[in-house]
Amino acid sequence: MHINKIIVIISLVFLFASWRIDGFVAGSNEPVKKENKTATNKHLNSYKKFHADELVNIRIFSQVKIQSFTISAEKGIYSVWANGTEIANTSTMALVKLSLVNDSVEVKTFENVIGKFKKVKISSAETERIFRMKLLLPDRKPRFYEGNLIVTAELGELKCINDISLDNYIAGVVQAESGRRSPQEFYKVQAILARTFALANLQKHSAETFNLCDHTHCQVYFGKTTELEIMKAVNDTKGKVVVDDNLSLINATFHSNSGGQTANSEDVWGSKVSYLRSVNDTFSIKMPNAKWERKMSKEDWLSYLKLKHNFPVQDSNARWLALTFKQETRKAYLESNNIKIPLKNIRSDLQLKSTFFSIYPMGDSLLFKGRGFGHGVGMCQEGAMKMAKLGYKYPEVINFYYQKTQLIDLHKLNFFKDE
Numbered sequence: 001m002h003i004n005k006i007i008v009i010i011s012l013v014f015l016f017a018s019w020r021i022d023g024f025v026a027g028s029n030e031p032v033k034k035e036n037k038t039a040t041n042k043h044l045n046s047y048k049k050f051h052a053d054e055l056v057n058i059r060i061f062s063q064v065k066i067q068s069f070t071i072s073a074e075k076g077i078y079s080v081w082a083n084g085t086e087i088a089n090t091s092t093m094a095l096v097k098l099s100l101v102n103d104s105v106e107v108k109t110f111e112n113v114i115g116k117f118k119k120v121k122i123s124s125a126e127t128e129r130i131f132r133m134k135l136l137l138p139d140r141k142p143r144f145y146e147g148n149l150i151v152t153a154e155l156g157e158l159k160c161i162n163d164i165s166l167d168n169y170i171a172g173v174v175q176a177e178s179g180r181r182s183p184q185e186f187y188k189v190q191a192i193l194a195r196t197f198a199l200a201n202l203q204k205h206s207a208e209t210f211n212l213c214d215h216t217h218c219q220v221y222f223g224k225t226t227e228l229e230i231m232k233a234v235n236d237t238k239g240k241v242v243v244d245d246n247l248s249l250i251n252a253t254f255h256s257n258s259g260g261q262t263a264n265s266e267d268v269w270g271s272k273v274s275y276l277r278s279v280n281d282t283f284s285i286k287m288p289n290a291k292w293e294r295k296m297s298k299e300d301w302l303s304y305l306k307l308k309h310n311f312p313v314q315d316s317n318a319r320w321l322a323l324t325f326k327q328e329t330r331k332a333y334l335e336s337n338n339i340k341i342p343l344k345n346i347r348s349d350l351q352l353k354s355t356f357f358s359i360y361p362m363g364d365s366l367l368f369k370g371r372g373f374g375h376g377v378g379m380c381q382e383g384a385m386k387m388a389k390l391g392y393k394y395p396e397v398i399n400f401y402y403q404k405t406q407l408i409d410l411h412k413l414n415f416f417k418d419e
């Protein structure tokens, strides 16, 4: 968190201290506890400062306009803090409800309304701490998170930020991105890629006062992992990241299935990246998403090409090419008479599983026979899973899909870069 933002928040705390409801700990003889601020000061803003128990701020339910939810402790005792003071804790109240009321966060127990605040923090000092969060409005299934929660009222919704250790966050991402019951070595690969991505993108939402969101924009994250094997994979690869020739963290992009050949970065995103090169990927070809088929009428296909891309379908050569287009190896364009249509555009317009397809005429229809699923750049997840099953180790998998990269421990990287 930037110093300026800390100052703004502290000013807000003083500003609203005047109207907070006094006496919210009435009935309790305990002295009013003051929040320990030091724990919140070691957030990770740059991987250069990395050490093992750094914290990251992840916006959760980032696609949901939250109006109200309940929170309870699943493991450990949690305290609810506002204006630097403890206003409730889970040892005396099993369930706390937070709602958006008049642009503030209203905190309520079964018995009474504790107060309305601009910012509420729900935290636990214990090492093993898990909270359960259940959205009421809108209604969502409960989720379980490790670490702490910061809730603010902003622009008609409750903004929820999970304050969590980097590795616990990574374990949650690995489960969301790669599912359960995968080989251990595959989990290690996904853990290293998730860590590399997280550290390379810590500033992605810095203007919004958190590091990463929990949606595909950053990395998908639904809360804590339920798999011991995933946590073990994260611990076994602690601090490991992937860097390129310039010792920069790589853009660790991946997709479901390459169809037998991965794509060059420039054919999909326009820019050439040294380690995102097309590789011949035999590991992916017998996996679940290796093939797809789609039928389309000739008329629909030709009118799409003509209307959207001005492809010369009236020209018999061009027309023949469009109706019998083939890819033995990946191509980037469908082209004729100086008209080049990027296959990535055709894929997104027609919502095809991949750009790696060939076309076979069948009477009035066409059969698109496709290979792979996803953009095709970087690691093929199903191929990596196959490699893991065949006994390849995680460095071999990473070096196969991201060529000429290095696996390195962060502290060694810092030493090497003299920073």
Ligand SMILES: [Zn+2]
Residues within 6 Å of the ligand: 204, 205, 212, 213, 214, 215, 217, 218, 219
């Ligand atoms: Zn994001």
